[in-house]
Structures are given as structure tokens and as C-alpha cells.
Amino acid sequence: MVQAIAPLQTRPRDPAQKIAPHPQWAFFQSRVVPIHEAKLSIMTQVVNYGIGAFGGLRAYWNADARQLYVFRMSDHFKRFLNSCKLFNTTLPYSADDLRAITLDLIRRENYREDAYVRPLLYNATEDITPRLYDVEFDFACYTRPQGNYIKLEVRACTSSWRRLDDNILPSRGKITGGYVNSAFARSEAHWNGYDEGIVLNQDGHVAEGSAENLFVVRDGKVYTPPVSDNILEGITRNTVMQLFRAEIGVEVIERSIDRSELYIADEVLFCGTGAQVAGIVEIDHRQVGEGHVGALTQKLQEIYFRVVRGKYPKYMDWLTPVYSE
Numbered sequence: 001m002v003q004a005i006a007p008l009q010t011r012p013r014d015p016a017q018k019i020a021p022h023p024q025w026a027f028f029q030s031r032v033v034p035i036h037e038a039k040l041s042i043m044t045q046v047v048n049y050g051i052g053a054f055g056g057l058r059a060y061w062n063a064d065a066r067q068l069y070v071f072r073m074s075d076h077f078k079r080f081l082n083s084c085k086l087f088n089t090t091l092p093y094s095a096d097d098l099r100a101i102t103l104d105l106i107r108r109e110n111y112r113e114d115a116y117v118r119p120l121l122y123n124a125t126e127d128i129t130p131r132l133y134d135v136e137f138d139f140a141c142y143t144r145p146q147g148n149y150i151k152l153e154v155r156a157c158t159s160s161w162r163r164l165d166d167n168i169l170p171s172r173g174k175i176t177g178g179y180v181n182s183a184f185a186r187s188e189a190h191w192n193g194y195d196e197g198i199v200l201n202q203d204g205h206v207a208e209g210s211a212e213n214l215f216v217v218r219d220g221k222v223y224t225p226p227v228s229d230n231i232l233e234g235i236t237r238n239t240v241m242q243l244f245r246a247e248i249g250v251e252v253i254e255r256s257i258d259r260s261e262l263y264i265a266d267e268v269l270f271c272g273t274g275a276q277v278a279g280i281v282e283i284d285h286r287q288v289g290e291g292h293v294g295a296l297t298q299k300l301q302e303i304y305f306r307v308v309r310g311k312y313p314k315y316m317d318w319l320t321p322v323y324s325e
Contacts, residue, residue: 025108026142027101032108038140043126045135050177052122052137053083056273058146059106059115059322060308068111069319071308073099075235076273080119083173089137091121098141099320105143106322116146116274122176149274150196152301153293155282156209156270158259159185159197163207163230171207172233179211186210196270198262198283201230206257212275213237216257217267217296226254236271239307239318240300247303248296267294277301 028038046052055077059070077095084090093101102117109115118141125135161184164171169178181199189197189210198214201207206225208214213234216223222244225231241252262268266289268280277300279293288294293301306312310319 023109023142023144025105026140027105028140029138032104035142038142040122040124041126044123045125045127045130046122046176048128049123049130050175050180051087051130051132051135052120052176053080053087054121054174054176055080055083055117055119056174057102057117057119058273058276058308059111059117059143060310061111061113061115062309062311065310066323067310068106068115068322069308069310070102070106070117070322071273072235072239072318073102073320075238077119079173079233079235080121083175084121084137086170086173086175087121087123087132087137089121089132091137091139093139101141102143103320103322105141109143111143111145111322113145114147115143117141117143120176146274148276149272150212150270150278152276152278154195154270154278154280156196156198156268156280157189157192157194157284158262159188159199159210161185161188161197161199163199163201165202166228166230171230172227174232182210196280200259203229203256204259205229206259206262207231209270209272209275212270212272212278213240214257215240215252215269215271216261216265217269217294218261218265220250222250222252222296223257223261224252224254225257229256232272234272236273236276239304240271240277243300243303243307244296248299250296262288265289267297269294269297269300277304 026035026038057076059068077098120140124138185197197210199207208231244252262283263286270278279297307315
């Protein structure tokens with residue numbers, strides 16, 4: 001007699017975690033379709049092996065201007081197309097095509113709030129041999145409303161999971177399968193009572209958060225790990241470096257950072273499309289600085305949110321308006 005199989009037990013979802021409203025549309029298999037029609041077979045290699053890449057863009061609503069601005073769209077799609085090169089593949093879409101697809105999707109949703117864009121490159125081949133040759137890659141994209149990805153004041157811990165090395169799976173591109181590494185790090189932090197995890201690279205130096213770049217402030221200077229320390233080539237990271245230098249007037253130095261430097265730093269912060277600019281106030285039970293978001297991070301946050309909402313004319317070339325005047 002066959003016994004009934006008990007259902008798989010999973011940890012309950014935090015009731016405080018909000019689920020974003022469902023979008024209505026997606027770009028899938030070369031056309032715009034209702035989101036419920038954008039489905040993949042469980043036989044595809046992206047489902048079985050995570051062979052794909054993705055991007056992440058934010059659009060910010062400016063209520064005064066009645067306008068939604070997509071932040072650094074061209075730079076995001078340039079990086080996305082570079083991820084295609086990592087797989088030795090190309091898409092039948094240029095960066096301008098991807099911009100047009102994205103703007104069309106956002107307008108169809110008619111957002112009057114902050115939103116997020118998720119472009120996807122995926123291996124659609126239905127076969128059990130993981131490979132990058134004799135396969136079919138395709139492109140899809142969807143959007144959704146998006147508030148804060150993480151809090152803007154964060155407690156973090158050093159993860160026991162190491163960041164993947166470039167010769168294992170490159171972190172400079174947003175490779176789909178590589179984010180299992182991020183899931184391990186973030187979940188470990190959550191289960192241990194923290195908001196976020198900080199991962200070290202194979203050399204034991206600080207790499208980044210589970211899905212955020214990291215900066216350290218010490219004695220009036222700002223430090224951040226170099227891309228060669230197995231971090232994402234972050235567009236928000238590049239933005240933060242420019243704003244620190246041009247608007248706040250502090251030196252930004254790219255160099256390897258030891259774990260112990262986090263404990264004696266004046267300020268530590270995360271940044272990323274999802275994270276935006278978030279101050280880290282505690283690491284591994286140790287207070288960072290004065291135990292609250294530091295002065296330079298607060299100033300950076302203020303400037304950053306003015307920039308992305310189109311309230312800083314100097315940086316309007318970073319913004320793409322969605323709606324016609």
C-alpha cells in the first residue's frame with residue numbers, strides 16, 4: 001500500500017512583507033501579451049539550470065511634474081547586452097529597441113507611482129544537457145510597482161557563504177543562476193535576525209551585499225571594492241561614486257577591503273537599483289559609527305533621491321521621461 005506523501009514544509013512568509021500588485025502586460029516571444037500568457041515550460045534550460053541573465057531598472061514618480069522617470073536606462077541596457085556576450089549570444093534587439101519595449105510596457109500599465117523593470121535573457125531550449133551552443137536564447141520583459149527593496153537603515157551580518165569567483169561564475173553580469181548564491185546569503189542573514197548579508201570573496205575580502213554594492217567611509221574618505229574583487233559592475237555604484245566626488249566633494253578610492261575594516265568604519269552603506277542608498281548601522285552585533293545612518297550617507301541619500309526624481313536639473317540626462325507632456 002502506497003503511503004500518502006506529506007506536503008513539503010517551508011518557512012512561513014513574513015506577514016509584514018508586502019506583495020506588489022500584479023502587472024498586466026509582458027513582452028514575451030517577440031510580442032506584448034497579457035502577463036498570464038508569458039509562461040515557460042519546465043523543460044527549458046533556464047528553469048533547469050539558471051542559464052540566463054537579467055537586468056533591473058527603476059522608474060521614479062515625480063508628483064509635482066506628473067512624470068515618471070526611468071533612471072539611467074541606456075546604461076542598464078548596455079550592461080544587459082554585455083551579459084549576452086558572456087553567453088556568446090546576441091539578441092535581435094538593439095539598446096534603442098529595448099528602450100522602446102520598456103517604455104511601451106510602462107505606459108500600458110499607466111503607473112503613477114515608483115516602478116521597476118525586469119528585462120530577461122533566457123535559454124529557452126528544452127534539453128537536459130547544460131550548454132551554450134546549439135541553443136535558443138530569447139528575451140522577455142515585465143514591469144511592476146516597486147517601493148523600497150530593503151530598508152534605508154539596515155542591520156547586516158557577514159555571511160558564511162562566499163561570493164562566486166569570476167572564473168566560476170562572473171558577478172559582473174547579472175547571471176540568473178548566480179543569484180542562488182545571493183539567496184543563500186540573504187536567507188542566512190534573515191534567519192539569524194538581520195536585514196541583509198555581506199559576502200566575502202574567495203580571498204576573504206569584502207565583496208558586496210547579497211544584491212547590493214558596498215561603500216565604507218573612514219576619516220573623510222570613501223572606499224569601495226574594485227570590480228576585480230568579484231562584484232557586480234553596478235550602475236548605482238557608478239552613480240554614487242560620481243555624486244560623492246562631484247556633489248559632496250569626498251575622495252572615492254577603489255581597493256580591497258578587509259572584513260575588520262567594517263567594524264571600525266565611520267559609516268558603511270549599500271547601494272543598488274533595488275537597495276537605492278541604504279545606511280548600515282550594525283554589522284555582526286557591532287555598532288557602525290554612532291549607530292545610526294551617518295552624515296555623509298544621509299547627504300548622499302538626499303541628493304540621490306532628488307536626482308532620480310528629476311529634481312536636480314544637472315543630472316536630467318540620466319532620466320528618460322515616460323509620458324508625453
